[in-house]
Structures are given as C-alpha cells and as structure tokens.
Amino acid sequence: MSHHLLNERVAFQTLVRKEVRRFMRIWIQTLVPPVINALLYLLIFGGLIGTRIREMDGIPYMDFIVPGIIMMGVITNSYGNVSSSFFGAKMQKYIEELLVSPVSNITIVAGFIIGGVARGLAVGLLVALVSLLFTQINPVHPIITVLVMVLTSITFSLAGLINGIFAEKFDDISIVPNFILAPLTYLGGIFYSVSLLPPVWEVISRLNPVLYMINGFRYGILGASDMPIWQSFSVIAFFICLLGFIAMRLLNRGIGVKQ
C-alpha cells in the first residue's frame, strides 16, 4: 500500500473511532431514547391495537410492524448522528482540525458516514433485542436483511451529512428530520401495507423512497414485501450515489465550511 493510502486509512480509522466514541459518550441521549420510543410503539401498536388488527397481508400484526420499527430507529439515528456531529464540529470549529490536516474529502465523508452507520446499527440491534420481548425474529433472508439495513443507514447518514454541511444554526438540523424525514418514515409502510390504501394514495406512497427501504427490510425478515426486492435495492443504490455525489461536491467546494 502506498504511503498516501496508508495515511488515509489511519485517518479514516481515527475518524470512525472518534465518531463512535462521541455517541457512546452520550449514550443516554443517543441510544436510550430510540429504544424507549420503539418500546412504546411496540406496546401501543403491537400490543394494544395490534390485538384488534391481528393480521396485515396475512402476517401477524406484531410481526408485520417489527421490521418497520427497527428501520425507523436505523433511519432517524443514522441521520441524526451525522447531522449533529458535523454541525457540532462546525459550531465548535473543531472541523478545522480536519480541514488543516492532510485528509482527503472522500475520507472525511467515509469517516462520518461509517460513524452514522455504527449508531444506526447499534440502535437497530437494540430495538431488535427489545422486540424479542414481543415476538420472535427469524430472518428468512439474513443477507438481504443486513444488506438493506446497512445500505439504508448509509443513505441516511449521507443525507444527515448534507444537512450538517448546510446547517448554520441549531434549528437547521431539526427542521429536516421533523418536517421531511418523520412524515416520509411514518408514511413509509411501517404500520400498514400500501396495497390496502386507495389507489391514489398507493401511487403517491410509491413515490416515497423510504417505503422501498422498509419493505426491503421486511422482505429480508419475513419474506413479504409490497414490491420486488430488486426495486428496493435500486432505489437505495440510486440515493446513495446521488447523495454521495452531492456531499463530495459540497465538501470539494468548501460549501458550509470554508469561505
């Protein structure tokens, strides 16, 4: 390995270690709330209401919603980790440590993204453990399950990074999650199958990329989905390329970090 690549690898490892240390240090803010959140959904929708609904697409309702609730944790926390970490680095100015160091932008992006993935997967795993109190999880397609989870986490880490790059004040990193991300997630088929919706709403729902991710994950775990799995992978791949390209472009131009 060339000297340069070796340096980049060390820088990448350093960045990932730092990112993981950050959310572990404040685990009460980063890991506990999403688990409590998931627990409440499982109790209310699965335990209380779910006993009335019983089945969705021929699947016990509790089993149906578990994949979506896991993915909700993955999505929100991947996004939130990178947006607040990057924004915090800008606000406290320690992003300058990276800018003055010989670290390439692709390594900076990769470091933050893997940090977000680590948080997303940690939350996903914890939520999965909690849902074991209510039902069993035996993924039908384990590889697809893991792949969809990791790729979705990368997608939303990238989105969080872009948010962090543009953010200038604290509000800026809560507006997008509250007004865009949350609706897309809740309407992304966590609690119902879109095939049950009136045709107009089904068509509209299918424009929501989150739907493809949650269904892809549900396919991995239960073998059931509103769409073929290749569609899920295509949508995720498309967004990773698009958001990755945008993030690199912003950093290369110094948008949000250099004047």
Add this chain to the structure above:
Amino acid sequence: MNALSIRQLTKTYDHSVHALRGIDLDVASGDFFALLGPNGAGKSTAIGIICSLLNPTSGEVQVFDHNLATEREAAKSLIGLVPQEFNFNAFETVLNVVTNVAGYNGMGWKDANKRAEYILKRLDLWEKKDTPGRQLSGGMKRRLMIARALIHQPKLLILDEPTAGVDIEIRRSMWEYLTQINEQEDTTIILTTHYLEEAEALCRNVAIIDGGEIVERGKVAELLSRATMETYVLDLIEGPASRSSQLGPFALRYRDDGSLEVDIPQGHTLNELLKALTEAGVQVSSMRNKSNRLEQLFLQLVDRDAS
C-alpha cells in the same frame, strides 16, 4: 529554501470586504517570522488561506516545495496551526484531542501515543491528559492547541495571536518554548501579533500588514534601529511664519490642536531641536515624550499607509 512563498494573494469576503489586497511574502526555512498588524489588518485571513481554512480569491501560496493549489495534502502535512480562537472539541480529553490530529496526519496508534506523551509532558499537560478540554484553564487551553499543532512534527508552525489574552507569566514561558523549538528542532515559525514587544522578543524577520497590504518588511533589528527615533510633542506659544514639514534633520507634524510633533532621529539631540526651532521663530511652552517608541514606529508605518 523558503518555508512559505505567497504571491499576489487576495481575499474578498462577500464580494465586498477586501481583507487582502495582493500580498507578497517570503519566509525563509528556519526563520522566526512575525506578521504584525492591527486588528482587522488581514492577518487571520492570510493564515486561514495558508492553512486551507479559507479559499483565496486569487494568488498563489507555496509551502516548501508544494503549491497549495496542486499539492494541497503534501503542503498541509508540513504545517501545524495554532489558531486565534479555541477550536478543539471541548468534550474530548486532552489526550484524545492530540491523538486524533495525529491520526488525521497518518500517525499510527502507537506512534501517536508516544509522541503525544512526549509533547504533552513538554507542555506541562500530561497530568491533564484525561481531562476534557473545557475544564482546562485558559493558559492550558493555549498549550493544548500548541501541543496539537506540533503532534505531527510540522516543519512550519503557524501561530495566530498565540498570546492574546494570556497573562505575562504564561506568555514568557510560551516565548521560551517557541524559541527552543525554532532553534533546536529547526521548525520555521510564523506568528501573527499586534504586540510589538512580542515580535521584538522572538522574531528575526517581520512584515507589517495593514488594510490588507504589506506596508513594511525586513529584519526586526533594522526596524528597531529605526525605532530609536524619538518623538516629542511640543505645545507652542507662537508658531512659525510658514509651516514646513522638515526642519534640518527633524520631521515636523502640526497637529489639529496647534501642538507640534517632532521626530528626532538617532544621532541628534533635543537641544539641537530646540535651537533650530528658536532660529525658525518658534516658541515652545511645554513638551513631552510620546510613549512607547515601538508603538510609535508601528503607528507611523500604519499611518503612512493610510494617508
């Protein structure tokens, strides 16, 4: 070889604030160099561009052999920066702050920790290695930023107003330490300051910047010898028939309140001045020495540029 060469560097903020108006600067390898200027002169802007924190509007920067535009990473690896404001993660421990930056510079875990121990001990921070940055005193925070800048053994150390707001004692020990690394470790040092004493105590060469332009450059010793010119302020009973700006070797400046400012160059005396004034028909009622000579030199240079 030059540690730093800057050519025609300009920076305009928001299409309207001309922070740098085309500066040229050369700093020889091994030098201890001061970029001296009042607040708002453009010092931090210049530093920001050299250290890749800001994009220049135009111009070239070369760090040792490496052009910043074409070999940015190689140039960066030779620079250590101590910025004007605290910019470390206040929640990270002292040790993590320095080892993170070691990692960004490609130093493996083991080397990074060894070097961190050495540098933190040298800067008297080793005992605080597990303390989060926000719990340090002001002087310790400054030293942490120096430790962080030196962790990868840069050949060029740049400090932006390192002693602003630092008490005398810490300032002295910082001066001592900087002199040591300049002499013993062959580290080129550039610092910006608006304290002349600092440039005088530490640096061999100096450039004076004002309003985004370099108004003077040279050896500190030379500038100081010019600063031995003394300036007096005289209150006059009666002014001269005609106001000239030169009287023999003496430069005269009439002030708005009617008093007269006179420069007495080296080798001339106050008596000579008074004699010359009497001959010119000027009567003096009282006189006083203007304070800090260095301050004055500085103000003169900066003034001259403004007029």
